Amino acid sequence: MASLAIRGVGKAFGAAAVLRGIDFDIADGEFVALVGPSGCGKSTLLRMIAGLDQVTEGEVLIDGSRVNEKPSKDRDVAMVFQNYALYPHMTVRENMGFALEMRGDPAAERRRRIDEAAEILRLEPLLDRLPRQMSGGQQQRVAMGRAIVRKPKVFLFDEPLSNLDAKLRVAMRAEIRELHRRLKTTTIYVTHDQIEAMTMADRLVVMRGGVVEQIGTPLEVFDRPANTFVATFIGSPEMNLIAGRLETEGGRRLFRSKSGEQLAMGDAANGIPDGPVQLGVRPDHLDIAEDGLAATVDAVEPTGLETMIVTRFEGQPLVAQQHGRVRLVAGDTVRLQPRPSELHFFDFDSGRRIERASSNAVA
Amino acid sequence: MLLPALAGLVLFQFAPIVVGLLNSLQSFNPFTHRASGWVGLNNFVEVLAEPSFHWAVLITMVYVVLILAITIPLALGLATLLNSRRPGTTFVRAAVLGALAASEAVTALVWNQMYDASTGLLNALLVTLHLPAQPFLIDANHAVVSIVVMTVWKDVGLAMLMFLAGLQSVPGSVYEAAALDGASTWKVFQRITLPLLRPSVILVMFIATVGATRLVTPILILTQGGPGGSTTNMALYSYNQAFSFNSPGHAAASVVCMMLLLVALTGGQALLLRRRGGK
Numbered sequence: 001m002a003s004l005a006i007r008g009v010g011k012a013f014g015a016a017a018v019l020r021g022i023d024f025d026i027a028d029g030e031f032v033a034l035v036g037p038s039g040c041g042k043s044t045l046l047r048m049i050a051g052l053d054q055v056t057e058g059e060v061l062i063d064g065s066r067v068n069e070k071p072s073k074d075r076d077v078a079m080v081f082q083n084y085a086l087y088p089h090m091t092v093r094e095n096m097g098f099a100l101e102m103r104g105d106p107a108a109e110r111r112r113r114i115d116e117a118a119e120i121l122r123l124e125p126l127l128d129r130l131p132r133q134m135s136g137g138q139q140q141r142v143a144m145g146r147a148i149v150r151k152p153k154v155f156l157f158d159e160p161l162s163n164l165d166a167k168l169r170v171a172m173r174a175e176i177r178e179l180h181r182r183l184k185t186t187t188i189y190v191t192h193d194q195i196e197a198m199t200m201a202d203r204l205v206v207m208r209g210g211v212v213e214q215i216g217t218p219l220e221v222f223d224r225p226a227n228t229f230v231a232t233f234i235g236s237p238e239m240n241l242i243a244g245r246l247e248t249e250g251g252r253r254l255f256r257s258k259s260g261e262q263l264a265m266g267d268a269a270n271g272i273p274d275g276p277v278q279l280g281v282r283p284d285h286l287d288i289a290e291d292g293l294a295a296t297v298d299a300v301e302p303t304g305l306e307t308m309i310v311t312r313f314e315g316q317p318l319v320a321q322q323h324g325r326v327r328l329v330a331g332d333t334v335r336l337q338p339r340p341s342e343l344h345f346f347d348f349d350s351g352r353r354i355e356r357a358s359s360n361a362v363a
Numbered sequence: 364m365l366l367p368a369l370a371g372l373v374l375f376q377f378a379p380i381v382v383g384l385l386n387s388l389q390s391f392n393p394f395t396h397r398a399s400g401w402v403g404l405n406n407f408v409e410v411l412a413e414p415s416f417h418w419a420v421l422i423t424m425v426y427v428v429l430i431l432a433i434t435i436p437l438a439l440g441l442a443t444l445l446n447s448r449r450p451g452t453t454f455v456r457a458a459v460l461g462a463l464a465a466s467e468a469v470t471a472l473v474w475n476q477m478y479d480a481s482t483g484l485l486n487a488l489l490v491t492l493h494l495p496a497q498p499f500l501i502d503a504n505h506a507v508v509s510i511v512v513m514t515v516w517k518d519v520g521l522a523m524l525m526f527l528a529g530l531q532s533v534p535g536s537v538y539e540a541a542a543l544d545g546a547s548t549w550k551v552f553q554r555i556t557l558p559l560l561r562p563s564v565i566l567v568m569f570i571a572t573v574g575a576t577r578l579v580t581p582i583l584i585l586t587q588g589g590p591g592g593s594t595t596n597m598a599l600y601s602y603n604q605a606f607s608f609n610s611p612g613h614a615a616a617s618v619v620c621m622m623l624l625l626v627a628l629t630g631g632q633a634l635l636l637r638r639r640g641g642k
Contacts, residue, residue, distance in 0.1 A: 050539075050543060051542075051543075052539050052542070052543075071542070072539075072542045072543045073542060073543065073544070073545035073546075077543070078543065079539075079540070079543050081536045081539070081540065082536075083534060083536055085534065085536035085537050085539065085540040086537075086540075087537060087540070087541075087555060088537075088559065089558045089559060089561075098541075098544050098546070098554075099543075099544035099545055102544050102545040102546050102547075102550060103545050146540075146544075150544075
């Protein structure tokens with residue numbers, strides 16, 4: 001186990017900078033997810049930590065020691081690749097034992113470690129099989145087995161579940177979490193799936209366009225997104241954003257949309273000056289009411305326990321999530337009322353979060 | 364849909380084999396070249412009794428062994444070099460593939476001039492370097508090696524392309540996993556690259572073996588089988604029997620022997636590689 005520090009790390013391919021000023025710490029035994037859309041640089045950052053890509057600027061420190069110049073093999077990190085990268089001509093046992101053999105562990109020790117890892121991952125019946133003779137989920141477990149036999153300081157996972165079907169992905173999520181609970185090895189997990197990141201990680205590092213947008217626990221990031229990107233990226237379905245102005249009329253605060261629709265703010269906007277803002281509201285905090293924003297229903301999507309009502313308001317989609325069944329059809333007009341205590345405010349131009357005066361208003 | 368291809372296969376592949384087999388069992392009129400009667404295995408008995416045929420079999424084996432021993436490591440090295448995309452690899456690729464694209468007869472003529480003992484480029488270079496001039500095509504041993512060198516130069520490109528295709532089909536992440544597992548460059552080559560290239564190695568061995576066994580044009584142009592028949596292999600022996608000695612029956616019998624040798628060589632290789640793969 002080890003702590004890890006990323007200090008002002010940047011990466012450029014020629015003139016194109018793909019990562020800029022990445023700065024964060026990972027505590028010993030922590031499980032951190034790097035999450036962001038495709039092309040945001042999260043895999044590049046992971047590869048730089050692994051030593052597979054050169055760091056252009058800044059420092060990567062493992063247990064306080066700079067490892068920028070160290071080759072991968074000397075960093076004591078193990079990586080699980082998106083396509084598993086198993087050696088196709090080796091059996092499961094040989095795949096798992098390769099790293100131990102390369103570092104000169106005696107055969108008996110190798111066997112003991114492989115058997116131990118195989119037991120943890122329930123791979124005992126598969127030890128003599130070749131990768132092509134196994135399912136995707138089994139190959140995934142072998143890739144993890146290959147990582148854990150080494151007992152490395154840091155585990156690096158590069159979108160390891162993206163090649164699996166939805167059901168298996170959920171099961172493997174739990175397995176990886178359980179593995180981390182058991183081994184307590186410092187883990188960095190790259191994913192573009194925010195649900196995966198939210199459910200597995202102790203902390204999230206949300207990235208976009210080569211920079212870190214926000215770092216925090218899953219619920220911190222969900223409840224207090226730093227900007228409109230994080231607000232819409234974290235959470236499914238994504239947060240609704242409504243452009244408009246905060247105004248004060250006769251001592252009452254209200255939000256006026258571009259078309260002039262009004263929402264009473266009560267104390268929700270305390271401390272936020274009048275002016276243009278983007279109002280953020282999560283779909284499950286939008287209620288059907290007598291009063292509120294008049295939106296046209298585009299689609300109604302029942303999922304059993306809940307119903308998604310996809311509407312259009314001022315030309316933008318506005319999604320409401322309701323418990324139970326809803327009797328609406330496409331073309332209906334519905335009034336949607338956000339819960340004032342659950343509102344988020346973002347600067348109209350920069351998209352940065354604007355904090356309210358009373359913190360207890362945020363759930 | 365399959366009929367045209369099947370017709371072509373029967374006409375140009377199977378029919379000549381059958382005709383060759385039938386010819387090997389007949390005697391021929393040396394003047395008309397017409398079949399004059401069935402002689403059973405007599406042609407085989409006579410061919411197998413000839414010392415020049417024994418020599419041709421031996422030389423054929425020498426060509427096969429030398430060409431395989433040089434072509435495979437050289438092609439693998441070149442493919443590895445090209446796969447690494449280092450500076451200069453474009454030039455190497457163009458040079459190697461250029462040789463492959465050139466006509467075999469033209470190549471042999473060019474090499475014939477280069478090998479010339481008195482006016483050739485190679486001896487001129489050796490003399491410039493104060494090294495003794497070599498009897499490239501005059502001495503028997505030198506001539507065999509000279510033919511092998513020219514053949515390898517000409518054909519290494521195809522083997523290199525096959526190895527390159529094999530190397531490029533290995534996902535880069537496998538090598539990255541090996542780097543993280545602490546494997547040295549040699550260990551990666553020995554334990555990852557080479558086993559994964561096994562299908563390419565089998566294919567290259569097969570093609571190179573067939574090519575080396577059937578080798579005719581370079582021998583015909585460089586040495587005409589000499590000096591003293593020392594570079595005559597089974598293919599040229601058969602050619603000589605047919606067109607120099609007007610003996611189609613003996614030619615067909617030696618071609619059948621060559622086919623059997625080829626089957627034995629490639630079958631043996633396949634068996635050996637399959638066993639090794641199994642292990």
